[in-house]
Amino acid sequence: MYEFKGKSIIIAAPNHYGLLYRFKENLEAIGFETIAIPDDINVSIGIQNQIIHIIKKIFTKTKSYKREKKIEFRTQKQIDLINKESIPKFDYVLVIRPDLFSNTLLSSLKSKSNVMCAYQWDGLDRFPSVYEKIGFFDRFFVFDQNDTNKKENLIPITNFYFDDLNAGKNIIDVYFVGSFMKNRINLLLSLSRKLHKLGQKLSINLSVNSSDKFKNPNSDLITIIDKPISFKNNLINSSQSKIIIDFTNEVHNGLSMRVFESIGFRKKLITNNSLVKNFDFYNPNNIFLIENDKFDGIENFINVPYENLPSEIYEKYSFTNWIKYIFNI
Numbered sequence: 001m002y003e004f005k006g007k008s009i010i011i012a013a014p015n016h017y018g019l020l021y022r023f024k025e026n027l028e029a030i031g032f033e034t035i036a037i038p039d040d041i042n043v044s045i046g047i048q049n050q051i052i053h054i055i056k057k058i059f060t061k062t063k064s065y066k067r068e069k070k071i072e073f074r075t076q077k078q079i080d081l082i083n084k085e086s087i088p089k090f091d092y093v094l095v096i097r098p099d100l101f102s103n104t105l106l107s108s109l110k111s112k113s114n115v116m117c118a119y120q121w122d123g124l125d126r127f128p129s130v131y132e133k134i135g136f137f138d139r140f141f142v143f144d145q146n147d148t149n150k151k152e153n154l155i156p157i158t159n160f161y162f163d164d165l166n167a168g169k170n171i172i173d174v175y176f177v178g179s180f181m182k183n184r185i186n187l188l189l190s191l192s193r194k195l196h197k198l199g200q201k202l203s204i205n206l207s208v209n210s211s212d213k214f215k216n217p218n219s220d221l222i223t224i225i226d227k228p229i230s231f232k233n234n235l236i237n238s239s240q241s242k243i244i245i246d247f248t249n250e251v252h253n254g255l256s257m258r259v260f261e262s263i264g265f266r267k268k269l270i271t272n273n274s275l276v277k278n279f280d281f282y283n284p285n286n287i288f289l290i291e292n293d294k295f296d297g298i299e300n301f302i303n304v305p306y307e308n309l310p311s312e313i314y315e316k317y318s319f320t321n322w323i324k325y326i327f328n329i
Contacts, residue, residue: 002031013096029164161264175241
């Protein structure tokens, strides 16, 4: 597994649900000496700056001073994380969601690396401040295929599965975790009822904010969670399930991580994302595609065994291979 032993990398990424440290663990598992830079370092701007912010807000109608100071202080802490290391220059830098990081930090990362790449796994227009970041990078990858036409030298890439975790013993039949979205809740409820009637043991977990207007008519089928499941625990849950549910997010045009997790863990997948039919891993015995909100044939799908894919498919969509492609190794 130590394919990259002796190589060093900085990974800067959003720390949503511990995602950053999931990257770090897998990078270390394949041999990289790894420094992780979170986007959400807590900072205090101090009483003096708080007072200045209030004065500016009252007398000049400027409301951005506090936010700008927080960015400045956070950037310095991020740079300090890099500078405390004894490595004068890192082999690689990978930035996930570069719109979350300041230009000052990106300049510092650039000066500390031989090769610096980025992956924007949200659509460019969803966070348009990312456009000004593209020039910092040697290679810039996008999740949404449609984004490749919006600026020169953007490279399309899919997601992947973390390949340092093995599949566990199945303890549940069907697993889902996701945020409440009004446009897909009825489909989730209908699917849960259908699977329950077919005798499946469900773990359907829905994160609902206080502002979401949602009444759960199937409290025995859907668990409302008020604390997010960590990224790693979510992977463990997926690894211990026979079937993973994936619902597409209409703001994206691509395949979610769950699709690739199903490949890595050799699990079946239920999804409404029709894009899966265009990929070399698509197998109707392994992937049930919900079309027109219909579940015709799902009982047969559940009963048919999972079919192993060619070994080159598992390798192609692994995190290790993804890293090789990102850095052209």
